[in-house]
Amino acid sequence: MTLEDLLGRFAEVVEEGDGWVVPCPSHTDSHPSLRLAVSDAGKILLKCRARCETKDVLAALGMTFADLGNVEPGEVKVRATSRDLPVSPALTAALAAKLDKYATATKHPHAEGAIHYAAERFGLSEDDFDRLGLGYADDLGGGPRLVVPFRDRDGVPRGFQARALAADAKVRWIGPENPDGASWAKVGYLPGSAGWDEVLVTEGPGDGLTAVALGYDAILIRGAGLASNALVVETVAEWVGDRTAVVAGDGDASGKAFSSTLATSLVGRGVRTKVLDVPEGLDLTSWRERDPARFAKEAVRAVLSAEEITSYDAALRSRDAKAYPLTDLGNARFVRDYIAARGSGVRYSPEAGFFLLGDGVWRADKLDTTRAYVQEAADLVTAIAADLMAEAGADGNRIKEAKAWAAWARHSQSSRGIDAAVRELQALRDVAADLDAFDRHSHLLAARNGVVNLRTGSLQSHDPELLITRRVDLDYDPKAACPRWESFLREVFPSHADLPAYIRRLVGYGVTGDTSEQCFAVLWGTGANGKSVFTDTLTDVFRELTVTTPFSTFEDRGSGGIPNDLAALKGARLVMAAEGEQGRPMAEAVLKRVTGRDLISARFMRKEFFEFRPAFLLLLATNFKPQFRGQDEGLWRRVKLVPWERYFRPSERDHRLGDTLRGEAAGIFAWAVRGAAEWYAGGLQDPPVIRQATTEYRQTSDALSGFFPGVFVAEEGSKVTGKVLWDAYREWTDDEALPNKERWTRRAFFAALEERGLIKRRITQGMAFEGVRRARQTDAVADHDAPEIDDESRTPDDELALYQDDQSQIAGPSLDDVL
Template sequence: MTLTEFLSRFAEVTEEADGWLVPCPAHDDSRPSLRVAVGESGAVLLKCRAGCATVTVDADGRVRPGAVLLALGMSVAELTNIDTTDAPVRATSTSTPASPAAVAALAAQLDAWTAALWNGSDPATADAAFTYARDRFGLDVDDMTRVGLGVAERAVYDEEGKLIRGLPGGPRLVVPFRDRDGVPRGYQARALDPSARVRWLGAKSPSGESWAKVGFLPGESGWPEVIVTEGPGDGLTACATGYDVAVVRGAGLAVTVADEVAEMAAGRPVVVCGDADAAGDRFSRLLCAELAKRGLSARSVRPPVDGDDLTDWRARGPEVFATDFIRAVTNSQDPGGLKTRLNAWTDADLTEVASARRLKDHFEAGGSGVKYSPEAGFFILRGGVWRADKLDEVRTAAQDVAASIWVESAELTEALKEVLKAGDKEEAKELAARVGKLKSFAKAANSSKGIDAMVRELKALRGVAVDFEDFDRHHHLLAVRNGVVDLRTGRLLPHDPDLLLTRRVDLDYDPDAVCPRWEAFLREVFPYDRHAGLPDYMRRLVGYGITGETGEQCFVVHHGGGANGKSVYTDTLTEVFRELVVTTPFSTFEEKSSGGIPNDLAALKGARLVFAAEGEQGKPMAEAVLKRVTGRDSISARFMRKEFFEFRPTFLLQLATNFKPQFRGQDEGLWRRVKLVPWERYFKPEERDHKLGDKLLAEAAGILAWAVAGAVEWYRDGLGDPAAIVDATKEYRATSDALTGFLPGVLVTDPDGKVTAKVVWDSYRQWTEDEALPGKERWTRKSLFAALEERKATKKRSNIGVIFEGLRLARPSDQTAEESSAEERTPSGPLAHRESDTPTAGPSLDDVF
């Protein structure tokens, strides 16, 4: 495998001065964090900034694939044998510091941002930054001045897209990264808008150079300890308590920044404050170990609540945090010592339930999460929504966790040997027993039985187990790439895992995006006067569909012959709203001899738009199913080899067909649900644009904004069927009656009429013979009588047997009256669309109809 072939495995590749940056496959990577570099020897080196391991070492010293290689499906040998001759050799790190000119430019920019905070032209933004720094991190005016905080406005670009001033996602609170002498070496900037996609934004390194990975924040107390934090937010929180702070840009840099941290500590004791999760523990342990190698005293402090960082800790009790933190620093311990590491392995930790908790932490440490429901299995948090685990990723993660336990036991076994050489024999004996327990547990955890147990216990953990019905309950919310849209208002909100959304439109939402070609397309396919209002109606209809609401209790029949635009419409919406769309066989809604609800319906859970195209001509529809999927009652369904579950429909069903679906019933409960959209335009071959599909998809962001606008309209005003829909549906209903010709015809309605059931049945049988109806279209006696009652006839028992009131046999005079009435209803001009109605110089459309 060549390096080019290896890089082609990734959906996004960013070239940097020292290699490439790609999405890490071992965790949910919203921003690419896996560095790919080529060493001077020609070997490919991988480093995940979030801490995912490329390789692991087992107890026998053998190198095994880590989480990164396992996710890529590669062995260690395949990694080491990548041919890099097709790419230039690059240094594995950019150690060249920024030039004096770059430093001077950065200093001037930081000074300008600082001035904007205290004396700028935008007091409202400055006040927001000041308030955020005070309330979030506990900084006072002296702290902010000493650290040199600033505020950057929203980015402003010139006509060529070049940044003129400000920062993307601004306004932002700017935290300067300086060395111990106060020389600028970079910055990190926090978005003040909570919905911003990128919360912390770093300085872009000059070409061929690098800004520092560590920044120094001076405290005011003069205390001996230097606090090290993973990230500038915690750095500010620690600095507010009076300590000098060395801020590391991220937990994945623990080993590579040890020299820089040691230089900033200048021989003073160091206290590392990682987050209270697996990644934070690893950060503290590795950095302390590296600092100890450099002769420094290195201890660690862990926030008392799992999952918290220092800033979260402060938020739980701002009044007491400083006192509690100073006490914790005073009592801090060496995280790399044998005793300290063994203290993390109590008997309660050597259980299958504890392993399941580690597995849960494993997901959360990578910015992801895990949920489980018996009806659908595991779900993994990715891109702000919960994805079904189709590739057994939970079990793969369990294998990684088990491997990490084995590595820990192996490392502690080695550490024990040193204790046995120099330590107290009684103490060493007690420690040896504890290491032995851990080693036995690690062996069991790495067996198939141990993996099974870990995954089984994970299912029931608090925070993991979830009722399947809790997914996708918020109908008014639509997940998109850059957040969650409130369809009632069109407002963009930040992603929130607690919403339990499972589907996402893979587009950024921009309310100002436009789609002129799409709107022109709708005017072209509905060009006639009788189509007035249809283009606007389609916006409300699609908007209603993406809401997940079912208050309209309707479904759509898109009817028309070929070459009219139906397929362009459905194909475009399918591509734009791919994850919201389910395309199901037309047979899902056709009558089946076995009856019941088809298993196809299980796949409709959580969908917003459901399309079905081209059923079998003349086959009766499953009217009871159509009523249920367009109502508010629960539907029972199940996935293959899963438990039955119930769900309420959250979708708009749209049937696209050249032939009108056959409905046998005439009850209002069915027909009030039908919305027939007439696709009457015909596009001749020379009128069709073969690239129209691509042109419409180029406006995908605009079509999304168009649909959201339609949703806002629907919440405000409802669908508001135009005359074209009302008239087409009314005609459809009239021509769909399977008894037309028999009633009225052989029988007629008459409030004073009566006819026996025997006469009705005999007359019906004779009529079917006269009309030569095929056997499958002939109704049974029971079905016929039920249909007559549906049409408001009353069936009663009398002294002459069963009779129907409100009906009688037709007379010749009835036929004459009917013909006269029909003549009065016939307009002077044609109603049916003809090809000659089509303008000869019409606009071009795609021929994929």
């Protein structure tokens, strides 16, 4: 299914911001209230402004949640959300010229359809059409359109909306694409012809035209969702001034919420305000269509008879007791919407607590801000009670109502009432969330100005539905440069020209959160080599994505405990650990788990256990090589040893380098994104120096090196008893003077032999190992410690023939074999 197919299911489609608004199929909807948008990944996002559950909307559409992720955008262009900043004077002048062109186009015969449409649908005369500067356009897509300018009180154009003239148009209303970093106006002013005191504030441009046809001045708000937008409210209040605002929202749940929210805000700003009683299920335009001959008289009478909202009415509207009953559940629902009205949002996970939406991402509520919101909502109940009591006068019913609010205020402000509201808030359907649902999109990375697709380097708008918990505190600019950073990498790897590009891919892989490489990096080298500058800079640039944990997190502790340090790794993309205790064995099982795809069980202090899949790259920065006892492939295929061999003499050191690199943070961010795209395209591509260093590291880390191979060697078909091997091992550890902490138990020793490929069998004499024999003197000609670099460097088999034949002639029977 394409997005165009989905939009085609609706009778009306209105473009709004970075998406569309359509009639909600889950409830009777006289005016579009279901907001629809599509993410860069093709995921459809749905939100009904009348608070229908998404599952109910999907059921009415005959769809499932799985279908949402399979919709292709097709040919419909999706624009990113822009900021509430005005456009430049140059773009404003260009817009004025375009609107003049559209207005001039109405003089041509082919534009008569627009004039006729305006008269039939909205009741506009030709004089109204010309006075308002309405236009005709056929170059905006979707066929011919009626263009409605959005001007300010001074007549300066600030945007427009264009209505499709065709009844079967897929997108009814469309506007100009927002320029980068700015936004065309969300409100517009249309002057009427009657000079009346009232100013009608409408939900969209269509009803605004209908209001102007009645003779009223009209203020158009581009969508019902903007009723709580502070900038919109301030603009409406300024334009109304000392006159009377008449809020004319639609006669459905969404429209009533629009009228209530906007009216309350305007009264709070000292604006004389009325709410027009629009018939149930209609808007101004459909009200007119019902009976054009009687509409004008009915609408004007409704405006005149509407009562001005008092502070008493405004107090009740600030928390509608029908929508939010005076119960703990009502308090919880009000707090949820109270938080949303402030441009935030709230989610709750039993494993991690509350999350609050801010700067485009969900952040853990570490300061108990959610409880503070509950307290503020309780204060509002107290304020409502006080206002109601002040306005009640001698009216017994009002006094009774005010006392009920006062009693509820006392409960709401008590610890018991606050705790109850918090508990109910945790369980609300659109608040409760599975912790595993957060940070599931590894190829997406949030920044200040949007979300970066690491596969392509493209930028999309923030989307709360993605449930991203961390972001890079920088604007993403793909063209940003970091010349000093790149020269620094060349300086620290002077003998390996291919390492800087490898490091870019490695860091890029890390910020993706993908773990398919199943690896971790050991940044090894003595001091004054640039390691700390490297890790400190990455931590500064990717601070919210980076967790710095003690080296002991990955060392063998020998006992259990609450895995709180592992819990802190949830959501991280880069994990740094530096300088552990020299000679202390590493927790090899933990390293395998955090670099694989297995679930990890952890918990935060005083929280429930939860499971998560690691989504980070581990970087161990150390002056000495960590001690690994194991030799199994499952561990060593994960290790990437990066040698930092350069030593900077005191005279070479730049003590301000850290500050310089922090100044290139935006460029380093773009550098890492390029590395991510390179990794997606071709993988890490370990250069020879990494493969060789890691191979040597593995061989020198073998705790049995010198014993096997050494005292014993591998040979197919041979067999040695466990007792012989164990006795020989103890003798070897004595000869080598190994400290007790480095000597293995019999059980650990046998397990190590199996790890190295020997097969343990039970025999009559006890235990035996197959594939091993005691070394002979002639075995010394083989260099067991020589590392294998790659297959191409090996000596061809035919060149070994003479040596092998010669060896077979001089090799005699072994006394050990006889015994």
